[in-house]
Amino acid sequence: MNDVPFSSKIARESGSSFYWSFFFLSRPKRNAILVVYAFSRLVDDAVDEAASEEAARTEISLWRRRLAACYGEGDVRDPALAHPLLPELKETAARFSIPKAYFDDLLSGMEMDLSKKRYEDFGELKTYCYHVAGTIGLLCNHLFGYDDEAGRRYAVLLGEAFQLTNIIRDVGKDAGLGRIYLPRRELERFGVEEKDLLEGKATEGFYRLMNFEADRAEDTFRKAFSELPDKKRKKIVPAEMMAAFYRSLLRKTRAENFPVFRKKVSLNRLEKFKLAAKTLAGAL
8 A cells, every 4th residue: 555645745756955855854744844845836836737827727716725625614525626635734734733824825926927927126026925935934934833923034034035046047937938027127227128038138237137136135045044043043954954955056056157048057966965964964
């Protein structure tokens, strides 16, 4: 009999850096964080792989109904809501007293990607970062037991830093999909036109803009770290490990002079192993 949880299969098959950090938790917390990851992965894939915007919105609506059922606002056994993740999601939400609002906010972030292709200023982008990344940090806070004011600020800022790193690395990929996350006012400030990004054209102004964005991401990492004492942070091994991965990815992207129109910068297995080992050593 195969008793591997469905959430574990999703995380293992994803190949994400997040999977590396899950093994250093107690079994209950590891199982729970796998559920949170699987939820975000499944919803994201459902939207990205939908045949149309209408189909994507239908998928999000279905996941909202499934989520409501997990919180007692429906029956997870309803055939119309059937999904193998639901029993795990319901158990995890109850066991760790996770607010439904965080899951709902994450789904709202997925909806933003369907209708919002441009961002006027950093305020708008910051809101997006909260919905698609800060929410995951807040969900994980309940698993780590750090759901206090400072812990929440740390989670939201760290999620923002992660998402800013993704945006910097994926400028070319996103432009190919007609999406520009870099704020319009900042493009204007550095003399970068939308068509430059859509055509994959790296101008002098583009490099100045990317360094500006990378500086902001670095500053956001520093702000996140300042919210919790080092001793407390180092006990949240998965968060610290992911911070090490993303910060290293950000610096590697800058060191390679932002080759975002030519390739996707990533960390190899050896780089991840070294960062993981360093993080674990610091937590002992």
